[in-house]
Amino acid sequence: MSKVLMKGNEAIGEAAIRSGCLNYFAYPITPQSEVAEYLARRMPEVGGVFLQGESEVAVSYMIFGAAAAGARVFTTSSSPGISLMSEGISYMAGAQCPAVFVNIMRGGPGLGGILPSQADYFQATKSLGHGDFRLLVMAPASVQEAVEMMMDAFPLAEKYRNPVMILGDGLIGQMMEPVEFPDSKKTEPLNNDAWATSGLDTRKSDTRNLVKSLFLDPEALNNNNLLLKSKYEQMKREEVRFEAYNTDSAYNVLIVSYGTMSRVCRTAIDSMKADGIEVGMIRPQTLFPFPEDQIRAAADVTHCSVVASIEMSMGQMIEDIERSVQGKKPVKWFGKCGGDVPTPEEVVA
Amino acid sequence: MQNEVQFAGFGGQGIMLIGKILAHAAMEEGFEVSWVPSYGPEMRGGTAYCTVVISDQPIGSPVIKNPRHLVAMNRPSLEKFAPAVQKGGIIFINGSLISVNSGRDDVDELVVPVVEMAKELGNVKTANIIALAAFVARSGVVGIEALKGSIKEEFAQKQKLIPMNMQAVDAGIQAAKKD
Amino acid sequence: MGKTFARPESMSLAVTHYCPGCTHGIIHRLVAEVIDELGICGRTVGIAPVGCAVLAYNYFTFDFQEAAHGRAPAMATGIKRVRPDLTVFTYQGDGDLASIGMGEIIHAANRGEKFTTIFVNNAVYGMTGGQMAPTTMPGQRTTTSPFGRNVDDVGMPIKVAELLAALQTPAYIVRQAVLKPKYIVKAKKAIKRAFQYQLDRKCFSLVEIISTCPTNWGVNPVEAITWAEEKMLPYYKLGEYKTPEDV
Known part of the structure; x- marks a missing residue:
């Protein structure tokens, strides 16, 4: 097509x-x-x-x-x-x-x-x-x-x-x-x-279906929440998605960024690579579930000294990154949240 | 190799449309493209601009601080965006509405009075197509045939407008040569 | 000789949670009888409100959904748009429909959504314990109008049937009561006609039903009926406010 x-x-x-x-x-x-x-x-x-x-x-x-x-x-x-x-x-x-x-x-x-x-x-x-x-x-x-x-x-x-x-x-x-x-x-x-x-006749059933979120019985509500x-x-376990970029290099900095922001980061990584600076990136494609294990593994290599959360928000994803990295490396934040998308030049700086 | 072209002018000048036509032509030539608009509550009369990124590689940042080229259709746009154009790029100036130049000596400046030319063709609305064609002829970011194909597809639902727009393309090409 | 009076098949065996003298049970039964008579149990979906009838789904044998407070008309819209072959009704009280859900009911009615609303008006919030409703009568004491509803402060009770009948879109809008057998007979006819309009894919239909709440009104069931007849019926006049044949 x-x-x-x-x-x-x-x-x-x-x-x-x-x-x-x-x-x-x-x-x-x-x-x-x-x-x-x-x-x-x-x-x-x-x-x-x-x-x-x-x-x-x-x-x-x-x-x-x-x-x-x-x-x-x-x-x-x-x-x-x-x-x-x-x-x-x-x-x-x-x-x-x-x-x-x-x-x-x-x-x-x-x-x-x-x-x-x-x-x-x-x-x-x-x-x-x-x-x-x-x-x-x-x-x-x-x-x-x-x-x-x-x-x-x-x-x-x-x-x-x-x-x-x-x-x-x-x-x-x-x-x-x-x-x-x-x-x-x-x-x-x-x-x-x-x-x-869907209607009893539609599914040729004698058992009616009930769609509800009300569980007045504490045990029933607890069970529903356990099911959720x-x-x-x-x-x-099954749905984590992410993309790694330049993580086969000996990066000193690991960026975590998603969406449009991650594309800006990719351009910044390319331009820094041209200057001889290696930066890796994990781009979460699913934000929940969050690629915790993958980020921890990428941060836990000896050549990586710092992890950066780059987001168009005032430090939100950084909490998930910190949780993932578990204190093994410092995690810094860079972002902008007024509507301008940070440029690659700003990310490099 | 990546080219970025910023198109800027008043809302209603067909800025978004010529950006889209260029992006479409580049896509048909097999390039990766991103068309990134400014968007806002003003539908008419405000400042409108868009950036078209054309690359032979997957496009990283679609947000461009320093575009390679600029097509400025009014004076505020020229004054605002000309300083950011990369050295060696093209700055197209709508000579009908802009009486000054870019003030840059490290770019290729192309001034075309597109409004008068469009009136000569019989439809002032073709001014944006003349500008696009002149820019494409000068820059070669896409081939003329791809450009024409893209315009024909854009006006597929309004067939009777196609011949006039083809004339506009030819006029734009001529104008780019004369300079 | 067969039974002349039996439980409608559309009603379940569950014992209701309603207070003594409450008329919800009567209205549930009327709806179930109509659904049985029309033979549509197998393709009906009911929508329960938030309010005293929140557990209404326990008392019927067909499919049911439970809405958030006031949102039943939006849910019914969703169902009817994707499954126009199903028969859908919302069952809503006065706080649910006339207060928090006023936007949803007006727009659903105005779009002419082909579902049926059973609107139970007993002039008070029941489940939360007797607070003032948009339909509470002038001077009526409730837990949040302890000195009686002051119309200078909070306005007059909303006449839902009249308000919806003012919309230009064709609809079947009627108000009946279940205070005594003579009213109940008419209420059932209205409910049946409302469902019939839906089956004919004709229009939106709403039956407002004047009801009682002895518990929160602080009276016994017999006094409640008298009060409703004397105080409510002169203000909330019974009858058809609109039929699709009008216009």
């Missing part, structure tokens, strides 16, 4: 369709409104569902309702909108419903700005909503990778019966790059007769 030049936001919408998801509910917000604009035209062409909800809060429950009825479904938003959706996402995690949420991050807190940012790292990986739950979080660094992660996200959400988040910054959404949609990543939804409220925990542990 030949490549097409697409804006990240449009490519994300198309990737969902190509992976077999034909249901989309959303509320407009910069810098990702192009997804809704694209799908408003595209979904009718493929017989899919497009609906602009009245708020992000409502949208998160449209997603919940559709997912609980057994449909493959997704939405896209940006930071403040994700905060509003966090309520519904918490309910979905508790009720074990799969869906894909895309956050094309902008600066915060509050209304912040509309420029690229990675300020929602904590929100996505630690505490998206109330309660004891996690999302599987993937962070693309190019439009092509956003497409592939989108297409992988649906089967992963179904495998774990848990929401999956694609965490991109504004540039991933706004940038145009050549993309192709691998046919091999098109999947059929997993059979959900055991839990989805076991899924997150399984994610840690």
Whole structure:
């Protein structure tokens, strides 16, 4: 299949369709409104569902309702909108419903700005909503990778019966790059007769299904949380993704960076290499689960004297890096969070 | 080998479009490309700029501090971005709206009165295509045939606009030679 | 001779948690009877609210989802959009629908979502222990309006049926009560008609049902019925507010 030049936001919408998801509910917000604009035209062409909800809060429950009825479904938003959706996402995690949420991050807190940012790292990986739950979080660094992660996200959400988040910054959404949609990543939804409220007749069953997150009995609630925990542990074992760059050199500094920021770092590493300075990089592609072992191993070599967390946020990922490195090496932070993406020149400095 | 081209001007001058056309042409020639826009609440009249990165290697940073070339369609853009252009690059200046030069003697400056030329062709909206063609002819970042193919694809839904835009490309090529 | 009165198949064997004199049980039964009569148990999905009916899913035998406070209409929208063949209803109280969920119900109604809402109005927050609701009557004492609802301070009770009927999108909007058998008969007819409009894919439908809460009103069940008839019915007038045949 030949490549097409697409804006990240449009490519994300198309990737969902190509992976077999034909249901989309959303509320407009910069810098990702192009997804809704694209799908408003595209979904009718493929017989899919497009609906602009009245708020992000409502949208998160449209997603919940559709997912609980057994449909493959997704939405896209940006930071403040994700905060509003966090309520519904918490309910979905508790009720074990799969869906894909895309956050094309902008600066915060509050209304912040509309420029690229990675300020929602904590929100996505630690505490998206109330309660004891996690999302599987993937962070693309190019439009092509956003497409592939989108297409992988649906089967992963179904495998774990848990929401999956694609965490991109504004540039991933706004940038145009050549993309192709691998046919091999098109999947059929997993059979959900055991839990989805698809209608007794639909699944020819006498046993009704109930989708809920309410467990008034303390033991039942504890058991549900233990079940969720076991899924997150399984994610840690099976879903870690990362990319290593220049780690076969005798690097003195190990960078950890993700998304657009990691590409800036790659250019900086190349330019330093030309000057005879070796720097390695681990780029987490999944932020939860975090590539802890890989970072620890890369930091624990004798020629590495310092680890640097380079992020478009004020020192969020650094906490996961410190946890991974376990004090074996000092961990420093460099970042910017006003909307400008730090340039390779600044990273070098 | 990597080329970066910054396109800048007023919103509504078709800045984003010519960046996209160049990126598309480069992709068709087999290059890696990234098209990076400025984006904001202003849809019309504000400053608009985008950067196109063209490389024979996977592109690292799509954020470029010092682009190799600049296509400036209005004076504020020229004044803001000309100092950052790499030595030896091309600075294209829309001579119809910009009465000054870049103030750089280490770049190749190309001044074309694209608005007047577009009016002569009968449609002022083709000014951006003339500018793009002149820049491409001078810089050779992509071939003219790839450029024409990319324009035809962009206007595939508006076939009747294609002949005029092809004339605009030819006019741009001529203007690049005359300088 | 067969049974003339039996448990509807759509109702489960569970014993409800509702207080003595509460009318939720009656309304549940009416819904179950209608679903049985229409023969749609196998393709119905109910949505439980947050409020006294949060555990409603225990009392029915078909598929159920449980919503967050006020969000049932958005969930119903999600289901109906991806599975228009399913019959979907939300079961919501006055705090759930008319306070925190007002945005969701208005927009779902205005889009003409083809689901049914059973809206139980008993003029008080029940599950949380008797706080003031948007539908609490002027002067009515609740735990958060201990001196009686002061309309100068918090406005008049919201008439949901009238408010939704004002939307321009065709809909079936009706208010009935379950205070006495004569009301119950009409309420069941309204519920059946609401589901029928959904099955015909005609329009959004909402049945507001005037109900009682003896526990939180601080009266016995008989007094509660009298109070509802005397205080609520003159303000919340029963009847059809809109049918899709209007317009």
